Amino acid sequence: xxxxxxxxxxxxxxxxxxxxxxxxxxxxxxxxxxxxxxxxxxxxxxxxxxxxxxxxxxxxxxxxxxxxxxxxxxxxxxxxxxxxxxxxxxxxxxxxxxxxxxxxxxxxxxxxxxxxxxxxxxxxxxxxxxxxxxxxxxxxxxxxxxxxxxxxxxxxxxxxxxxxxxxxxxxxxxxxxxxxxxxxxxxxxxxxxxxxxxxxxxxxxxxxxxxxxxxxxxxxxxxxxxxxxxxxxxxxxxxxxxxxxxxxxxxxxxxxxxxxxxxxxxxxxxxx
Numbered sequence: 001x002x003x004x005x006x007x008x009x010x011x012x013x014x015x016x017x018x019x020x021x022x023x024x025x026x027x028x029x030x031x032x033x034x035x036x037x038x039x040x041x042x043x044x045x046x047x048x049x050x051x052x053x054x055x056x057x058x059x060x061x062x063x064x065x066x067x068x069x070x071x072x073x074x075x076x077x078x079x080x081x082x083x084x085x086x087x088x089x090x091x092x093x094x095x096x097x098x099x100x101x102x103x104x105x106x107x108x109x110x111x112x113x114x115x116x117x118x119x120x121x122x123x124x125x126x127x128x129x130x131x132x133x134x135x136x137x138x139x140x141x142x143x144x145x146x147x148x149x150x151x152x153x154x155x156x157x158x159x160x161x162x163x164x165x166x167x168x169x170x171x172x173x174x175x176x177x178x179x180x181x182x183x184x185x186x187x188x189x190x191x192x193x194x195x196x197x198x199x200x201x202x203x204x205x206x207x208x209x210x211x212x213x214x215x216x217x218x219x220x221x222x223x224x225x226x227x228x229x230x231x232x233x234x235x236x237x238x239x240x241x242x243x244x245x246x247x248x249x250x251x252x253x254x255x256x257x258x259x260x261x262x263x264x265x266x267x268x269x270x271x272x
Contacts, residue, residue: 095158162198
């Protein structure tokens with residue numbers, strides 16, 4: 001009886017020691033793995049065809065959330081909320097012929113970079129070019145109804161500043177801009193409004209003042225103002241002519257400098 005009891009105690013003791021050893025080994029491995037992850041963040045290359053679906057999704061989610069750190073802080077919460085809900089952020093780019101839908105134009109260059117960086121699960125980009133129309137015509141002809149009805153999360157608008165030049169007073173143009181923004185807010189009250197000027201033109205007199213008025217309007221109303229003119233040659237410089245077509249619109253160089261400014265805004269910490 002006593003022998004059996006001693007054997008039982010030995011078995012229990014050995015089982016306890018072995019279980020404890022296995023537990024602490026597992027804990028040490030977990031801590032080591034977490035430390036390795038912190039030192040070497042998970043990257044897309046860590047996902048292979050052999051990766052289990054559940055692990056693949058977890059890695060992809062980590063990569064996605066990490067990439068959102070590239071965004072300016074005023075946009076991070078909007079993107080994170082949408083990603084958490086399983087939906088992409090919708091960005092609507094709107095403007096005149098300066099905001100061309102052609103392949104080499106800045107909207108497509110920006111879209112390509114955004115898609116390559118964040119992917120279709122994070123962002124969806126739509127561009128609407130309305131050429132040869134004043135802002136008044138755009139409103140009266142109801143040319144924005146379809147885009148506004150799509151309820152974009154972000155509206156990046158180039159408000160026909162150049163085409164309106166010499167045709168409408170700045171006061172009327174700003175009133176029209178307010179009307180356009182109101183239309184988008186009527187379908188999505190939480191839309192983030194970003195305003196930017198049309199491209200600069202050579203040796204303009206009134207146009208630079210109108211651009212300054214547009215910036216004042218944006219800041220006064222709490223909208224994000226993207227002053228890409230900072231990236232262009234000075235309007236008084238002959239060098240500016242090499243960035244514009246004969247019609248005063250961005251050429252290949254102009255579209256490149258415009259798109260680079262916006263890419264640097266939307267992907268602040270990304271490299272390449």
